[in-house]
Amino acid sequence: MKKYDFDTLANRQIDNARKWDQSIVKAKFPNVRKDFIPLWIADMDFQAAPEIRTALSEMSINGAYGYTYPTERWYQSVIDWYKKRHNVVIKKEWITLGYGTVPNMHILVQSFLDANDSILLNTPIYGPFAYAAEHNNRQVITVPLLKHNNRYEIDWVNVERNMKEKHPKATFFCSPHNPSGRIWSKSEIIKMAELCQKYHVLFVSDEVHSEHIIEGTFTSSLEMDSEYMDNLVMFTSPNKAFNLGGLKLSYSIIPNETIRNQFRKQYTKNSVTSPNVPGQIAMTTAYEECDEWLDQCATYIKDNLEITKTYIDKYFEGWKMMEMDSSYLPWIDVSKAKLDMHEIAKIMAEDAGVVVGIGDDYVSDADDFLRLNLGTSHAVIEEAMSRMAKTWQKVIANEMENV
Known part of the structure; x- marks a missing residue:
């Protein structure tokens, strides 16, 4: 069985990827970190199957x-x-x-x-x-x-x-x-x-x-x-x-x-x-x-999901990932968090340098939700979740100081 490489990502500047574009992201978050990681628009950063x-x-x-x-x-x-x-x-x-x-x-x-x-x-x-x-x-x-x-x-x-x-x-x-x-x-x-x-x-x-x-x-x-x-x-x-x-x-x-x-x-x-x-x-x-590429991709994304869930359960008080059967886009309930979804998205973009999706994009009944994109390498997900965890720990610490 051929082993496919999902750790080597495509250069998303060459294909003019919307999710990676500085001007598009800055229109949403003017003070986003320059080294931002985009976990929002639903496309993947993997190279397409070699076939x-x-x-x-x-x-x-x-x-x-x-x-x-x-x-x-x-x-x-x-x-x-x-x-x-x-x-x-x-x-x-x-x-x-x-x-x-x-x-x-x-x-x-x-x-x-x-x-x-x-x-x-x-x-x-x-x-x-x-x-x-x-x-x-x-x-x-x-x-x-x-x-x-x-x-x-x-x-x-x-x-x-x-x-x-x-x-x-x-x-x-x-x-x-x-x-x-x-x-x-x-x-x-x-x-x-x-x-x-x-x-x-x-x-x-x-x-x-x-x-x-x-x-x-x-x-x-x-x-x-x-x-x-x-x-x-x-x-x-x-x-x-x-x-x-x-x-x-x-x-x-x-x-x-x-x-x-x-x-x-x-x-x-x-x-x-x-x-x-x-x-x-x-x-x-x-x-x-490309059946086998697809199956291996799903397995790789499942590993990314486990990385993400481990971080959220350990470091993100007030966040809860909904049970997810398919796709690479976990849906996160932040209704019990210290900040609302817009405030969370803003602070994650500016402090953590991670761009996330928000519930505004899903017609209605999504006022307390964020969406992440796991269609990228394990290394990128580890880096993104580590940054976000540090930022959220600061949010919690600030709240405790103000109690």
Whole structure:
């Protein structure tokens, strides 16, 4: 078995990484330390799998970057991926290539929601879900998730009440959940699908975070019985799994022909046509050749999670990491901390030189949360957590002096 190197990081200046950019970070935190460590935007600092880098190098050296099309090999790579990784059989005609999951959300809103229609979200949730409605002058209905045993649960009574009374046209369901990394069970997914059918709500499942599994088993919405598939739109991409977000390639899987054709009609209106050349090559290579890289990456991130959890449990009074099944983005409850999330983020940027995510980015019901990014080397995580621990110990000491 080939051993992949996750300790050697890419040079994030060459790719103009937003998370590492001084001007972007200073716009958020003007007094951030110059040697800051960014643990915020959800991309990884690892070099892509060498198989992907080789394929892109060959494409680059070839020297032609003209118009292309979704190849038969690309379609087959998606079909094979779902069979070998998720034991799901999908048909080629269900698959539609896109330029990103967030653009797909916008296109879906344009396709299926009229003025004054709404989408339903279980919050907190990934902010661009709401933007897809708001940017198109549609409405957002939020149903807060419930916290139980340090995990989120769905408030089924509230979900059904809102579907019955407010008649949303679609629900955007994040599986696994972003930001907490919670894997929803098959029974929970089916229950949501049943409610959507009962109240004529389109069931839209974003499964972008489904490939980095820390604990448990992921269930795709595509594993539901056929009776639920006629109301399903599934969005995903290789972007989080293989760190390909800048290549702007994604896809949808829509079993129902009528829904699929209506969605594609909006693609035509927006002139979504040929795919990104390197994106298609990178994605096809990832799905055909990079299973082992992905598995080793998940194991490496799990070790980063253990490092982080050890620091938080030992040094961060008032912080509590929610139980996390997937992804590389732990969700930290700071409701019992000495400072609020904005104050914590500011002092971590300025004193510790560590840039963290804050709950403002997750629509609602996230006023006491921070998010970290573990998609980097063990050494960087050790350095970041050590800096943050020293800063937080100073906060605690200052509080004790002022008592």
